[in-house]
Amino acid sequence: MLSLTRRSLLLLGVLSGAPLLLCGCTDEDGPAEAERKKADADLPLRHRAVADTDRLLAGYDAVLAGPGAAQADRLKALRAEVAEHRAALATGLPPGSPAATTPTAAPSPAATPAAVRSVAELAAAERTTAGARLADLTAASPELAKLLAAVSASGALHAVTLGDSGPVTGPAAAPSPSPSPSPSASASATPRPAAETTALQNTLAAEHAAVYGYGVVGARQPVGPLRAEAQTCYLAHQAKRDTWQRLLHSAGATPAAAAPGYQLPFPVSDPATAKQLAAHIEVQLTGVYAALVAAGSGELRQSAAGALREAALHARQWGADQSALPGLPAPDRATSSPSPSA
Structure with missing residues (x-):
């Protein structure tokens, strides 16, 4: 060293x-139209991510209602972060659409197990869902890609907190x-x-x-x-x-x-x-x-x-206190940057 x-x-x-x-935008229709097209292209990715997150939330609810309630406080804290993920992922969905306001009924089968009944299964579901978010990075707009990466990182943190330290992989595992x-x-x-x-x-x-x-x-x-x-x-x-x-x-x-x-x-x-x-x-x-x-x-x-x-x-x-979306600014607290030396 x-x-x-x-x-x-x-x-x-x-x-x-x-x-x-x-x-940068080079769309011939102009910046406004290019932004609209980006948002439209993100819609199916957001719908898929929201659906997977709904299933994960259902897993938390199932475990909290069962014998795993011994870890209730920790599970509730993690569930609250997953709910933050859902709210962020649903941003931009058409007003009035079910995914924008309420849990969806058709989550991706690959995202989580069919039923989650234990803390161990919930940890595995967090890790699997974190991997599923990586699969959509390439097709996502820059803003959505950044959000998906943060959600995936948070899911990995949740999995480790719940006892699953396995690698986060998916259909598009991150290559070097x-x-x-x-x-x-x-x-x-x-x-x-x-x-x-x-x-x-x-x-x-x-x-x-x-x-x-x-x-x-x-x-x-x-x-x-x-x-x-x-x-x-x-x-x-x-x-x-x-x-x-x-x-x-x-x-x-x-x-x-x-x-x-x-x-x-x-x-x-x-x-x-x-x-x-x-x-x-x-x-x-x-x-x-x-x-x-x-x-x-x-x-x-x-x-x-x-x-x-x-x-x-x-x-x-190292004991850091992180937000529900690592890498993204927390909306409820300001950040300060150290200044260069003279």
Whole structure:
């Protein structure tokens, strides 16, 4: 890990306030018509997601009514988050349609088991539903894709909370991008859209900061499980940083370099504040990767959704308090960003 004797300070400002990058519009009918067509294309995806969520809500109700009520408080809290998912997914559906106001009667058979009667089955249903949301990422508009990725990440968190730590997979499991093997291949590079390139550069800058941040976290932890976890996260963020660098090279772009100076968002002087820093890093990264989901397409969008989920799970491990939609701003609380050093 990096030593705390390094002169530069950590600037986590690059981890927050990542711009929302949406695909440009080139529709001949004009921006208004293009937006209408995007909304229309999203309708079947929203209907499917709402239907699956209704079935998941029914699973919670069934378990809460049964012997699993020993975990009633925790189940009710998770169910409330699933209800938030439904409300967000139903936004934009035609007024008066059943899916916009009440549970639907025809959920996707692939989303959850036919009947959920135990906490274990409910955990498996959360994980399966999280995977089902990934299947619609490619066809979704940027805004909806970002929402689907956040819902999927939240479902993965719910599954782990309920005791199921299995992988989140689905008809379109998130693959890793396949960058060019070396920067020298840039001569035959295929440029990416400007929005994707900008989002990739922002993501790379965030991972540069995360790598240094975990150097600070590990240096402040005593030998033990938390220091080992910091080392694991440090290596994981190094790998992500290297992946985004290669991907930018393969597109003929010059990857952003690590900043010469960084500033911590708060003093880190002991194991407790180091743990808070790790949680802060991961929560901010969920927003960075949500922006990459919106800006990206195809495999890049899938990979960004997977990274968003991983950041949310790591944030949970470090004790972060997250909203029902990781990576999206919570409507009931403001967020602040650290400022660059002078």
